Amino acid sequence: MLDIKKYLRLSKLPHIWCPGCGNGSVVRALIMAVDKLGLSKDEIVLFTGIGCSARTNVIVDFNTIQTTHGRTLAFATGFKLMRPDMKVIVITGDGDGAAIGGNHLIHAARRNIDITTILINNSIYGMTGGQYSPLSPQGTYATTAPYGNIEPSFDICKLVEAAGATFIARSTVYHIQLTADLIAKAIAHKGFSFIEVVSQCPVGYGRRNRMRTPYEMLMWQKEHAVLVQQAQRYSLEEMKDKFLIGELFVNKEKREYTELYEELRRKLAEGGEG
Amino acid sequence: MKEGVIALTKRFKVVLNTKWCKSCGICVEFCPKKVFEFTSDGKVRVMREEMCVGCRSCELRCPDYAVEVREGEEE
């Protein structure tokens, strides 16, 4: 049995998240993954930015660094270049990662730097009171979209894949075991790996979108997620309001950034021309 | 030792950390044996521990790490 307390800072609990918030479950999935891989707490560095999702690194007993809003991947990139031996993990939100941090996200993916990024997609800016994000589905309600959001959302997994990442997956808090398995695969993958975890913000999103309880939000995740292996059972029409979960894309050929950097450094140190 | 057909039923202890629990109701809904219940003042409590089958669904799904299921002695 997993002893989750071994990986938590007990003095920081109870955590500050609202009742039923999905963030605590994403942390559990991450710990399940780390435990499965048999990694020590000391070889992991967890970077976060700003937002409720960023508070994950208050309670997890890894090396933790909280950075500025949206810039987490820039800090993490610098650190990974300095310490390529460490497992660098980034946790971000849909606002932090896809709005203000979207540019850093695509460039980290393009470089294929060996960082695991977990984007907790709760469809809203939770911390600041429920503004819609680039991942809020069209037609949903937010404090900044009281008549319904008219903006189409990104498929963030496709965006990051197109930008050059080499491991892409999606899961939900309801599918917590799958989430843990995918995080473990992502950490083991060499290169930029990205996992979107569809999560629940009962306070900022659920209440405004006809889901009164955390349980209803979890059931929404269950009913709208389709395992990629089973996608062919559904017609295009049926897939319209659903989303794929599972391992969506892997590329083992593309070279990883810190390796290329080290090769170049060696060549120059030996007096070569690069 | 005699070969018996005595069914060994496992007992479980369901330990709720009330300092961490936020009464979100997730365990109440997911427990297949209705072990948890809301009290009249909206708090979640362990009401029917003896019904627990040890599936650990509550432990896995609690976002606050407030439930622990322990294997008790066999009867």
Ligand SMILES: Cc1ncc(C[n+]2csc(CCOP(=O)(O)OP(=O)(O)O)c2C)c(N)n1
């Ligand atoms: C530069 C800057 N701009 C704006 C803010 C205000 N702010 C704090 S958190 C946040 C949004 C976070 O949303 P998301 O990433 O979805 O995280 P959640 O709180 O939902 O986990 C914003 C806009 C800030 N702290 N810094």
Ligand code: SF4
């Ligand atoms: S506002 Fe939303 S995301 Fe933030 S802690 Fe509350 S439920 Fe979680």
Ligand code: SF4
């Ligand atoms: S799931 Fe956890 S926090 Fe929610 S009511 Fe049950 S024990 Fe309490």
Ligand code: SF4
């Ligand atoms: S282990 Fe299963 S049966 Fe026992 S209390 Fe938890 S959810 Fe209910």
